[in-house]
Amino acid sequence: MTGIFVTGTDTNVGKTAVAAGLAGALGLLGYNVGVMKPVQSGAAVKNGELYSQDAEFLMAAVDKIEVELVCPVLLKEALAPGVAAQIEGRDIDLSLIKDAYTELERRHDIVIVEGAGGIAVPLKDKFLISDLITYLGIPAVIVARAGLGTINHTLLTIEHAKNSGIYIIGVIMNNYRGGMAEETNPKIITELTGVPIVGIIPSDPTVDVEGCRLGSIISLVERNVNIDQIIRSIKTDK
Ligand SMILES: Nc1ncnc2c1ncn2[C@@H]1O[C@H](COP(=O)(O)OP(=O)(O)OP(=O)(O)O)[C@@H](O)[C@H]1O
Ligand SMILES: [Mg+2]
Numbered sequence: 001m002t003g004i005f006v007t008g009t010d011t012n013v014g015k016t017a018v019a020a021g022l023a024g025a026l027g028l029l030g031y032n033v034g035v036m037k038p039v040q041s042g043a044a045v046k047n048g049e050l051y052s053q054d055a056e057f058l059m060a061a062v063d064k065i066e067v068e069l070v071c072p073v074l075l076k077e078a079l080a081p082g083v084a085a086q087i088e089g090r091d092i093d094l095s096l097i098k099d100a101y102t103e104l105e106r107r108h109d110i111v112i113v114e115g116a117g118g119i120a121v122p123l124k125d126k127f128l129i130s131d132l133i134t135y136l137g138i139p140a141v142i143v144a145r146a147g148l149g150t151i152n153h154t155l156l157t158i159e160h161a162k163n164s165g166i167y168i169i170g171v172i173m174n175n176y177r178g179g180m181a182e183e184t185n186p187k188i189i190t191e192l193t194g195v196p197i198v199g200i201i202p203s204d205p206t207v208d209v210e211g212c213r214l215g216s217i218i219s220l221v222e223r224n225v226n227i228d229q230i231i232r233s234i235k236t237d238k
Pocket of ligand 1: 174210
């Protein structure tokens with residue numbers, strides 16, 4: 001069918017957790033779901049080999065899938081991918097990413113693609129994550145923190161996405177803990193941007209991306225994200 005690009009207002013906002021939750025929840029609805037983390041900087045090392053913790057977590061939420069397609073570009077330094085690649089004397093090969101994505105799209109009904117950092121992070125020269133989204137030609141979900149400071153980050157991300165011609169499915173707020181800011185933020189973001197909030201996911205201690213433990217993330221997404229709205233929205237975008 002298509003892909004959904006999961007970008008965020010920042011690094012560490014919960015893109016991997018939400019992307020895996022979405023992938024798992026769509027799988028439970030009967031979709032054959034693929035996942036992708038096209039570029040991983042700050043890759044971890046296991047048995048002397050680089051690997052992506054994010055890719056492992058995403059892969060834990062779906063049926064067996066080839067890691068070479070899921071994460072075609074691994075970079076050692078924990079920096080913006082464009083900078084990490086430069087330090088390694090490498091150039092991120094966009095056609096490698098596109099080919100892997102095309103193959104995943106061929107094999108699956110829906111491919112959930114996780115970005116790196118936020119939407120304006122450079123991959124090479126002046127090519128940003130937003131350019132990768134338009135290059136793949138898929139709509140985006142924006143993961144945002146639920147708490148204080150999120151209005152500014154979310155509005156800037158939405159504005160950048162709109163200026164780049166990206167179709168925004170909606171915002172998913174993550175790590176909701178309650179409190180005045182968290183309760184009022186969703187309404188303000190939708191009023192100011194017209195972009196729907198398609199989910200508010202509570203903070204849950206069982207979710208552990210670093211330890212590759214999905215915990216409750218799939219059922220949290222099932223219960224707190226409007227998956228029907230997301231599916232309707234990607235069908236409209238086609
Ligand atoms: N709803 C949640 N409840 C509790 N912990 C969460 C939740 N969502 C994410 N986390 C934790 O927060 C941290 C950041 O989440 P995650 O790795 O998904 O962020 P990210 O945006 O993908 O980061 P990166 O930019 O490094 O890819 C992780 O330790 C993860 O286990
Ligand atoms: Mg991540």
